Amino acid sequence: MIFVKNLHKYFGKLEVLKGIDCHIREKEVVVVIGPSGSGKSTFLRCLNKLEEPTSGEIIVDGIPLNSEVNVNAIRREVGMVFQRFNLFPHMTAIQNIILAQEVVRKTSKAEARKIGLELLDKVGLSDKADEYPDRLSGGQQQRVAIARALAMKPKIMLFDETTSALDPEMVGEVLAVMKDLAREGMTMVVVTHEMGFAREVGDRVIFMDEGIIMEEGEPNEVFAHPKNPRTQAFLSKIL
Amino acid sequence: MGLNWKAAIDSVPILNKAALLTLELTAGAVAIGLVIGLFMALARLSKKKLLRAGSIAYIDFFRGTPLLVQIFLVYFLVPKLLNWDTLPDNYQYIAGVLAMGLNSGAYIAEIFRAGIQSIDRGQSEAARSLGMTQGQALRYVILPQAFKRVIPPLGNEFIALLKDSSLLSIIAIQELFYSAKIIAGRTYQPIPMYIAAALYYLIMTQLIAQWVAYMERRLGKNDLR
Numbered sequence: 001m002i003f004v005k006n007l008h009k010y011f012g013k014l015e016v017l018k019g020i021d022c023h024i025r026e027k028e029v030v031v032v033i034g035p036s037g038s039g040k041s042t043f044l045r046c047l048n049k050l051e052e053p054t055s056g057e058i059i060v061d062g063i064p065l066n067s068e069v070n071v072n073a074i075r076r077e078v079g080m081v082f083q084r085f086n087l088f089p090h091m092t093a094i095q096n097i098i099l100a101q102e103v104v105r106k107t108s109k110a111e112a113r114k115i116g117l118e119l120l121d122k123v124g125l126s127d128k129a130d131e132y133p134d135r136l137s138g139g140q141q142q143r144v145a146i147a148r149a150l151a152m153k154p155k156i157m158l159f160d161e162t163t164s165a166l167d168p169e170m171v172g173e174v175l176a177v178m179k180d181l182a183r184e185g186m187t188m189v190v191v192t193h194e195m196g197f198a199r200e201v202g203d204r205v206i207f208m209d210e211g212i213i214m215e216e217g218e219p220n221e222v223f224a225h226p227k228n229p230r231t232q233a234f235l236s237k238i239l
Numbered sequence: 240m241g242l243n244w245k246a247a248i249d250s251v252p253i254l255n256k257a258a259l260l261t262l263e264l265t266a267g268a269v270a271i272g273l274v275i276g277l278f279m280a281l282a283r284l285s286k287k288k289l290l291r292a293g294s295i296a297y298i299d300f301f302r303g304t305p306l307l308v309q310i311f312l313v314y315f316l317v318p319k320l321l322n323w324d325t326l327p328d329n330y331q332y333i334a335g336v337l338a339m340g341l342n343s344g345a346y347i348a349e350i351f352r353a354g355i356q357s358i359d360r361g362q363s364e365a366a367r368s369l370g371m372t373q374g375q376a377l378r379y380v381i382l383p384q385a386f387k388r389v390i391p392p393l394g395n396e397f398i399a400l401l402k403d404s405s406l407l408s409i410i411a412i413q414e415l416f417y418s419a420k421i422i423a424g425r426t427y428q429p430i431p432m433y434i435a436a437a438l439y440y441l442i443m444t445q446l447i448a449q450w451v452a453y454m455e456r457r458l459g460k461n462d463l464r
Contacts, residue, residue, distance in 0.1 A: 050364055076370035086365035090383050099379055100369035145365075152369055 001026045001156060001187050002047060007056035009042055009211075016042045018211035020056070024156075029188045031202035031219070033195070035234055039211040040191045044160050047189065048078045061155055076104060079149030083161040085141040087133040093120065093144045094129040097151045105152065112151070119147035123177050139170030146177055157181065159190040195239060199223055207231045246426035247435040250418075257418035258439045264336055264414060265401045271340025272400070276347025281377075283352050294348065301345035306338070307406050313338040314410050335407040343400050350392045354385035387458045394451030398444045405440075415439055 002024040009017035016039045024030050032040045045051040046058060049071045058065045060074050088096050097116035101107040107115070120126050123143040133141050142162055149157060159178065163171045175197050182188055182201045192198065198205055199219045206216040207228070215228040223239070226232045282294035301309065314334040318326060327333070358381050366376035408417035419436035423429040 048368055050368065072370055072372060075368055078368075080365075080368040082361060082365065084359075084361050086359070086361035088362065088365070088380055088384075090387070100366075100371060103375050103379060104370040149369070 001028070001061060002189075003057070003059040004047075005057040007043070007046060007058065008054045009039070009046060009051060010054045016211055017046070017053075020211075020213060022206070022213065024187065024189060026187055027185045029182045029186075029190065029201055029203045030206060031198040031204070032189065032191045032206045032208060033193070033198060033234075034208035034214075038208045040208045041160055043208065044158050044189060044191050047156075047158060048075050048080055050080075076152055077154055078156045078158060079152060079154035080158040081142070081145050081149055081160065081162045083164050085133070085138070085145045085165070087141055087145055087148070089133050092130045092132055093125065093136070093147075096133070096144060097148045100148070101151050115151055116147070119150050120144070122150075122180075123147050124173070137170060138166045139173045142166065142170075142174045143177055146174075146181075150181075156187045156189070159188065159192065161191050161193065163192065163194060193238070195223070207234065209234070242431050243428055244431050246422060246428040247431040250422045250432070250435070253418055253422065254415065254435060254439060257413060257415045258443065260412075261401065261404050261414040261439075262443060264332070264339065264404045264407060264412070265397070267336040268339035268343055268400055268404070269397055271336065272343030272347045272396075275340065275344025276351050279344060279348035280351035280355060283348060284355060298345045298348055301342050302349075306342050306403055307409065309342055310335065310338040310406060310410060313341065331407075331410045331412050335404075335410055335412050339400060339404060339407070342403075343396060346396050346399075347393070350389050350396060351385070353392075354389035355381055357388055358384050390451060390455050390458065394448060397447050397451070401443055401447065402440060 002022070004020055004022040007017055007020040008015065018039075020043055032043065034040050042051055046053050047060065049058075049065050053065075061077055063070050063074055065071060065074060087093075088099070091099065094113065094116045097119060098109065098112040101112035101115065102109060105112075117126065117129060120129055123146055125140060125143055125147070128136060128140060128144070133144070136144065146162075162178070163174050166174065171194070175194060178188070178190070178197070179201055190197070190202070202219045204216060205219045205222045207214050207222065207226075207230075209230050215222060215226060215231045222231065223235065226235055279294045279297055282290040283298070285291055285294075314331070317323075317334060317337070318330075355377075362380055362384065363373075363376050366380040367373070371379070404414055405416035407414055408420065411417070413421075415436055419432045423432035426432070
């Protein structure tokens with residue numbers, strides 16, 4: 001589903017990604033962990049070209065990410081959920097979900113609204129359709145953001161530390177929605193600090209540090225018997 | 240201080256008409272300024288070097304030279320550029336509104352640019368990640384939010400523009416200041432006439448300020464931050 005070959009990314013002189021190779025299969029849930037500054041968010045953001053790779057190749061769903069045309073086509077198929085929600089504050093929850101369907105997918109307003117309400121129901125917020133983001137809690141905003149991404153019927157979902165900006169009591173409600181998605185067979189790449197989630201839901205864990213993939217494997221294996229000393233040090237600090 | 244207010248009171252109908260003209264000139268200039276301003280702001284933020292350079296040159300020129308000079312320049316330059324042998328009737332109005340519009344376009348461009356740049360980058364990233372093109376993100380996500388934020392500085396600009404329209408008296412446009420000056424000269428009552436003119440300006444700028452405050456409240460009602 002996603003092929004990444006020798007991906008490098010510089011910010012100015014700083015090399016953030018130092019040659020990433022990775023293959024993500026359909027319906028796979030890949031969890032990316034690592035210390036902050038390890039390049040995991042940058043890696044994720046390269047996958048839908050919110051960051052421009054300095055060199056290397058990325059192929060998503062058979063389409064190489066090289067021209068602007070391809071980028072817009074890819075972004076339709078790849079949903080993304082951000083740490084800071086990024087809901088559109090001048091629109092209600094349902095309007096947030098309708099907008100891109102109408103503008104990008106050319107879905108009729110009635111149909112887009114129907115899809116939106118179904119998705120709000122799915123994330124447990126059917127009573128909040130007409131609320132503005134300011135009136136919603138962080139957890140609720142993040143669930144709307146997930147619904148907004150899902151409305152585009154993406155084949156892949158990217159999650160960029162989606163629970164890091166949340167109060168602790170709201171983390172669970174967002175993770176629950178993500179777990180449901182994983183169970184339904186969505187292809188997911190999840191950057192997170194939630195090790196419980198990684199262990200329970202992840203098919204594979206990727207440990208990144210200093211811009212390279214230090215270790216990857218089956219979650220239980222990586223968590224119980226990390227081979228790389230960096231992984232061992234990282235896990236011993238957080239588990 | 241024995242002021243004779245008769246001249247001022249007698250001239251109320253003329254001043255009313257002149258004040259209306261001042262409002263019309265300002266409205267025309269605002270309309271031109273908003274269009275130019277939006278275009279120049281987008282050009283300034285564009286990835287294309289040429290557009291950016293053009294926009295910066297435009298803004299530098301119209302912000303860096305006096306409006307008074309620009310009024311004269313436009314007044315004399317336009318007929319030359321268009322090869323007009325005779326000037327159309329009321330040409331000074333066209334030149335006046337155009338000069339003010341071109342000038343305010345530079346200021347409004349900077350206001351719009353600041354407004355667009357003040358919107359969190361995450362907003363355009365979210366829009367782009369949903370597959371919207373840059374234009375769609377701008378139109379549906381960025382500009383509606385930016386517009387709300389630029390209302391207060393836009394209000395300032397409109398008020399400044401209204402006051403600056405008095406400069407158009409220099410090309411014989413019979414707006415408020417021009418009329419007050421003519422009557423003051425004819426009646427030898429400069430002080431009452433200029434006080435009257437000041438009051439007219441004050442009332443008009445207050446009206447704009449009120450309208451801006453109203454717009455701010457109305458558009459801000461869903462924005463608790």
